[in-house]
Amino acid sequence: MSTALRTTTQTPSAAAATDAVTTRGLVEITKVRKSFGAAEVLKGITLTVEPGGVAVIVGPSGSGKSTLLRTINHLEKVDAGFIAIDGTLVGYAVRGRRLHELREKEILKQRTEIGMVFQNFNLFPHLTALENVTEAPIVAPRAGKPRLSKAEARDRGLELLDRVGLKDRAGAYPRQLSGGQQQRVAIARALALDPKILLFDEPTSALDPELVNEVLDVIRGLAKSGTTLIIVTHEMGFARDVADTVVFMDQGQIVEQGTPQEIFTNPREVRTRSFFSKVIEPAFNI
Ligand SMILES: Nc1ncnc2c1ncn2[C@@H]1O[C@H](COP(=O)(O)OP(=O)(O)OP(=O)(O)O)[C@@H](O)[C@H]1O
Ligand SMILES: [Mg+2]
Secondary structure, three states: OOOHHOOOOOOHHHHHOOOOOHHHOOEEEEEEEEEEOOOOEEEEEEEEOOOOEEEEOOOOOOHHHHHHHHOOOOOOOOEEEEEEEEEOOOOOOEOOOOEOOOOOHHHHHHHOOOEEEEOOOOOOOOOOOOOOHHHHHOOOOOOOOOOOHHHHHHHHHHHHHHOOOOOOHHOHHHHOOOOOHHHHHHHHHHHHHOOOOEEEOOHHHHHOOOHHHHHHHHHHHHHHOEEEEEEEEOHHHHHHOOOOEEEEEEEEEEEEEEOOOHHOOOOOOOOHHHHHHHHHHHHHOO
């Protein structure tokens, strides 16, 4: 309990003086369990992602990857165990010796620290690229930060669209953008609240093959920026490239985790070997 509940002793100025980017975004997942009806889909997941770390989660369909991601921002409530970000519990507060679920408003506030990018972009169709990006900073109070004025949000939105290579398409509506461009807008939107952590659930699997790389390149850039990233993907070449840690899940459990070298080249477990022998060879032999 002491790890999960410890509070940050570092003052903001001390953090800024050292390396603000890599001192935030510690994710600690401890013995997390989750069932849907009779089916237990997370069977005691324990995983730590260091600040600024890049964890890539791979595994067969139905192994619980999306469910695990969704527990990290409390879109899915856990049945047991807990998740902490920088020592603060996600979705719960401790009162006395008991955990109490936070109120909706507090949960929403916590979620501003955790950006999520989905397979299907989920942009607002009636808003331009820029409006999609600026919506959150104007509407949602960022944890510990003042709400931005419209002009400030616009400047920040353009800066973020520039970062994903889309400043010149700021006025375009989602229907006027390619899938790859829409996904890059979604990434800019996720960055708008300056999250500690970014979660990606198969960010390229809805894209035509020729558009995959433009999105992966943006994520590669983020991986170097010091934001903690947790990425579910089937792009094994990309995973090998970008991950500090590769996590292999099967049937609601982490079967093994390690560096890309350890997991892809020299997996210890039979289940891991068997999975990669099916998915990896074709991708790497092209
Ligand atoms: N809301 C839900 N209600 C009931 N069952 C669910 C729900 N969400 C997920 N499941 C089940 O939980 C299991 C894990 O699903 P999950 O989506 O986490 O798998 P996944 O590893 O992301 O798979 P994929 O690679 O196909 O996206 C599956 O058997 C799924 O059918
Ligand atoms: Mg999934």
